[in-house]
Each structure stands twice: as C-alpha cells, then as structure tokens.
Amino acid sequence: MTPQATPRPGPDAAKVNGQAVLAWGLASLFAALLAIILWLDREVFAAFFGDVGLSWAGLHGVWLGPFLVFSVVGALIASRRPRQPLGWLLLVAALASATGEALRMYAALEIGTATADPPTLAMLAKIPAEPLTVGGLVVGLVLIPVLFPTGTLPSRRWRFLPWAAGGFLATFLVGSVLDPQLRYELTSPGGIRTTIYEVANPWSPDWFQRLDAQLPGEGLALIGDALALLLPAFILVAGIAVTLRFRGSTGPRRQQMKWFVSAAAVVVLAAISQVVLAAVAGPVASPLARVLLVAGLSAYPIAIGIAVLRYRLYEIDRIISRTVSYGLVIAILGGVYAGAVISLGAAVSAITGAE
Numbered sequence: 559m560t561p562q563a564t565p566r567p568g569p570d571a572a573k574v575n576g577q578a579v580l581a582w583g584l585a586s587l588f589a590a591l592l593a594i595i596l597w598l599d600r601e602v603f604a605a606f607f608g609d610v611g612l613s614w615a616g617l618h619g620v621w622l623g624p625f626l627v628f629s630v631v632g633a634l635i636a637s638r639r640p641r642q643p644l645g646w647l648l649l650v651a652a653l654a655s656a657t658g659e660a661l662r663m664y665a666a667l668e669i670g671t672a673t674a675d676p677p678t679l680a681m682l683a684k685i686p687a688e689p690l691t692v693g694g695l696v697v698g699l700v701l702i703p704v705l706f707p708t709g710t711l712p713s714r715r716w717r718f719l720p721w722a723a724g725g726f727l728a729t730f731l732v733g734s735v736l737d738p739q740l741r742y743e744l745t746s747p748g749g750i751r752t753t754i755y756e757v758a759n760p761w762s763p764d765w766f767q768r769l770d771a772q773l774p775g776e777g778l779a780l781i782g783d784a785l786a787l788l789l790p791a792f793i794l795v796a797g798i799a800v801t802l803r804f805r806g807s808t809g810p811r812r813q814q815m816k817w818f819v820s821a822a823a824v825v826v827l828a829a830i831s832q833v834v835l836a837a838v839a840g841p842v843a844s845p846l847a848r849v850l851l852v853a854g855l856s857a858y859p860i861a862i863g864i865a866v867l868r869y870r871l872y873e874i875d876r877i878i879s880r881t882v883s884y885g886l887v888i889a890i891l892g893g894v895y896a897g898a899v900i901s902l903g904a905a906v907s908a909i910t911g912a913e
Contacts, residue, residue, distance in 0.1 A: 578636075581646075581649065582633050584632075584649045585633035592626060601667050605667065625652040628649070628698065629648070631645075632647070633649065635648065642866060644866055651694045655691055658687045661686065666755065669684070670754040696792065702862070704720075706814075712803055716799060723792055737759055741756040742755055742756075804816075810868070814866070821861030822858070824857045827854065828851045828853065
C-alpha cells in the first residue's frame with residue numbers, strides 16, 4: 559500500500575505563518591529596545607545624579623512596562639488574526655513609544671555628557687523622539703479605541719479623526735525640526751526637574767529663529783502648549799466614539815465593549831489615584847501611585863486581547879459584579895478607618911491640648 563503524502567500547507571497558510579513570524583519579531587524588537595532603554599536610563603542617571611540604585615527604573619523606565627503588554631497582546635492578535643488591524647496597531651504603539659524613548663535617552667547621554675560640540679548624530683536623534691512618543695500615544699489612546707472591536711470606523715462620519723490625528727503628528731514633527739533650541743529635562747530621584755542639556759538647533763531656519771525672537775512672552779512655547787492640548791481633545795473624541803458604539807452594541811459585541819470600557823475605567827481610576835496620592839502623601843506615595851498607574855495601563859491591552867480573541871468573553875459580567883462589591887466594601891472600610899482616626903485624633907487633642 560502506497561503511503562499517502564503529507565499535504566503541504568497552501569499559500570494562505572504560508573502567508574499566515576509569515577505574518578505570525580513578523581508579529582512576534584516586532585514584539586522581540588520591542589523587548590530589545592526596552593533593554594536598551596533601561597541601560598541608557600541607568601547611564602544617564604548615573605552620569606547626572608550619581609549612584610542612584612534602582613530609582614532610575616522607578617522614575618523613568620517603568621512606564622514602558624504597559625507597552626510591553628501592548629507588544630505581547632498585539633503579537634498574539636496579529637499572529638492569530640492577521641487581518642484584524644488592532645493587533646498591528648498595538649505593536650505600532652509599543653514600537654513608536656520605545657523608539658522615541660530610546661532616541662531621547664541616547665541624545666541625553668551623548669549631548670549631556672559632551673565636553674565639546676554636541677554630536678551631530680545625537681542631535682538628529684533628538685528631533686523625532688518626541689513625535690514618535692506622542693505618535694505611540696495617539697495610536698494607543700485614539701485610533702485603537704475608535705477602531706475597536708471590528709477594526710473599522712464606526713461610520714463614514716468618523717473618517718476625519720485619523721486624518722486629523724495624522725495632521726497633528728505631522729505638525730508636531732515640523733515643530734520639532736524648526737525648534738530653535740534642543741533641550742531635555744529629567745526628574746531627579748529627589749523629585750527635582752533638572753536640565754540635562756539645552757543647545758541651539760543648527761537645522762532651525764533663520765526666519766523661524768527671528769519669529770521666535772519677535773514673539774513676546776515666548777509665543778512659540780505658548781503655541782506648543784496649545785498644540786499639546788490637542789491630544790486630550792483627541793482622546794475625548796475617541797471616548798465619545800466608544801460610548802456611541804457601546805450604546806448600539808448587542809450580543810457578543812456588547813461583551814467586547816464591556817471589556818474595553820471596564821479597562822478604560824481602570825485606567826482612569828489609576829490616573830486619579832496617582833493624582834490624589836501625590837497631593838495627599840507627596841513623594842512618599844510616589845512608588846505606590848506609579849505601580850497603580852502601570853497596573854491600570856496594563857489592563858487596557860489585556861482587555862483588548864480578551865475581547866478580540868474572545869477568550870472567556872462572558873466572564874466580564876462576573877468580574878464587574880465582584881469588582882463593584884469589593885470596591886464598595888473597601889470604600890466602606892476605608893471610610894470607617896478614616897473616621898476612627900480623625901475622631902481619635904480629635905479626642906486626644908481635646909484631652910492633651912496638643913495639635
């Protein structure tokens with residue numbers, strides 16, 4: 559009996575395998591960039607702040623942790639569903655942010671420690687660093703929410719948003735090229751903003767430098783601040799798109815939207831907790847606030863992966879129910895504890911007369 563030949567994978571299967579290799583290759587590239595960033599961060603902190611132990615990672619490098627989750631979840635989605643653009647967008651967001659951070663810290667190390675003229679290559683690296691970082695945020699916090707969960711816009715009326723976001727990034731890049739000064743500030747382990755370098759941009763045209771000198775009150779800086787406000791505006795518009803999609807969803811699509819909205823709520827609560835902890839406890843609570851923010855941001859891509867791959871999609875109702883129950887219990891216990899502490903302090907103050 560003649561043994562049957564093993565069927566060879568067709569062109570479609572080979573294409574899918576190639577896309578899976580590409581997806582995990584991009585995730586590996588992000589991991590390599592993350593290692594380079596942590597090394598560069600360590601060198602910069604050691605050069606300007608002395609022996610800082612692990613504070614360099616806590617103050618500057620840890621925020622890239624959520625983008626590591628972005629890259630892994632993006633690779634999972636892109637390798638299993640290569641036609642779903644959300645997986646590739648997660649990878650783009652992670653790589654853009656990591657590349658921008660690597661260029662920024664390379665420029666900080668080379669320009670900040672230069673004893674003579676700043677290296678040209680490092681100055682060139684500084685120019686696209688900020689636009690790449692902002693681009694990663696635009697992709698992760700604007701485009702992905704608008705395209706979730708189908709990978710398409712909610713309707714033709716939303717076509718303006720990708721074009722507006724692209725124009726915003728192009729304007730940001732042009733502003734970086736024309737900026738008369740290349741500068742970088744870094745927060746020291748003591749929480750003090752320190753200028754690492756501030757040098758003239760040799761590629762800034764003369765007419766732009768004259769315009770900068772003629773505008774009173776640092777007019778270009780004010781324009782830059784106004785431009786920076788567009789990012790929160792884009793995020794708000796993306797939130798409106800998510801809300802409209804959630805209201806019009808049913809069945810499995812409704813469950814997908816629940817995962818996404820729940821993750822967005824976790825991110826918002828983590829950001830609020832960071833602000834509250836910083837206002838109440840100051841630098842003492844900074845590590846805890848940072849951990850909460852990193853955990854909240856990491857929940858965002860994980861929820862996207864669960865929703866798109868539909869892994870335990872209907873578990874979200876149980877998670878929401880338990881989260882609300884546990885949250886109420888924690889809030890009640892926290893209120894009772896705070897009330898007991900305040901009452902006890904007032905009683906001791908009345909008895910002893912001490913503040």
